Amino acid sequence: MVQGLDGPVQRICMVLPEQSRVVDLRAAEVLRQQSRGASREAALRYASVVFPESMSAAIALGQQFLDTAREAAHQYGDDVSLPFDGLQWAPACDPSIVRDGLTFVKHIRQFHERMKLTPAPALLQVPGYFKGSPWTVIGHEAEVPWPARCDKMDYELEIGWVIGRGAHDITPETARSHLFGVTIFNDFSARDLQANEFAIGMGPTKSKDFAYGIGPWITTIDEFPRLDNIRMSVRVNGETWGEGDSSELLWSIDELIAYVSLGDHVQPGDVIGSGTMGNGSALELGRSLNPGDVVELEVGGVGVLRNRLGQRQQGTWWPEPRKPFM
Structure with missing residues (x-):
């Protein structure tokens, strides 16, 4: 969870347990898309599709989800990482049943x-x-x-x-x-x-x-x-x-x-x-x-x-x- 304008918002993160930090993948992908010429609004729309609030919805994207996560974290992970301290953890997944x-x-x-x-x-x-x-x-x-x-x-x-x-x-x-x-x-x-x-x-x-x-x-x-x-x-x-x-x-x-x-x-x-x-x-x-x-x-x-x-x-x-x- 991260703090948004209207309260806590769920974010999908790449976890780096040995460093006690996480990478906010949506934020990293926004930066990556902007570096490739996308406007901020378009980058936000795209990143919210690949990294929605639902982990199940992200997994359903298949290999595209994993590939984009790796690329975004590799290029911009250091810019949007958060320490474990102060994080509120949502369930790791949201199963249908x-x-x-x-x-x-x-x-x-x-x-x-x-x-x-x-x-x-x-x-x-x-x-x-x-x-x-x-x-x-x-x-x-x-x-x-x-x-x-x-x-x-x-x-x-x-x-x-x-x-x-x-x-x-x-x-x-x-x-x-x-x-x-x-x-x-x-x-x-x-x-x-x-x-x-x-x-x-x-x-x-x-x-x-x-x-x-x-x-x-x-x-x-x-x-x-x-x-x-x-x-x-x-x-x-x-x-x-x-x-x-x-x-x-x-x-x-x-x-x-x-x-x-x-x-x-x-x-x-x-x-x-x-x-x-x-x-x-x-x-x-x-x-x-x-x-x-x-x-x-x-x-x-x-x-x-x-x-x-x-x-x-x-x-x-x-x-x-x-x-x-x-």
Whole structure:
């Protein structure tokens, strides 16, 4: 976010983490176009198309987006860079819908043990995933709203697979070509609400649709020679609670993307959660979170997604139980 005349404005930036600064790509492209003879008004119009406020819309431009970003940053990045200090981070992407998988073997086993559930045989038949609300996506350093009637809050350490090209009825053999990059995905969970929702059998709703952390930024897929050895860790209030990597998958990322695309349309900028790494949630460790706790998820090659838990909501309406009808 940058400060505009009418308040904060979202900008797509190239992040230089080793220098603790970002390049405002729209501003850099305006300077580049002006150096080539464009008027300021025309340069602004062009730059706003290539670098709109929506990251998903930018990704949909394909290679033109990446090529222009590199050229603008190379030529004018130093003139329009901003330090990390004082920045307000928006979510790294604005997916059309949230999708979250279930692929890490160790987490599947430990989660079911803690919830006193027996893993369904269907887990071995198809890659499981659920759909969530895109309207509750939050970014790096954003406060996590504590949902109504929740006593047991949890984080979930995941990789966010960012889609670069639309996908429909694809196969695992071609799925990798549809990947744009990698981000961090925190599937915050209200565990006590989740137990009731499991009993209904229609998937999670209020136990999930209050906050999905995505950020701090996206690393393009070409930066990862392999996707099955990415280091992952989580810290709460500075203490390491879990460490691991992206191996030991029941279903590969290629299979997950292909399955999601069957009969459906995956859009550029959509984010598919990998599922939680083993020991990547407080539930698996028998630990719990409190309001004010700071959760940091770290993924090698990406960075750290940091969020503070807000205070418990009070006075929110909640439905009254109904009398049995069976």
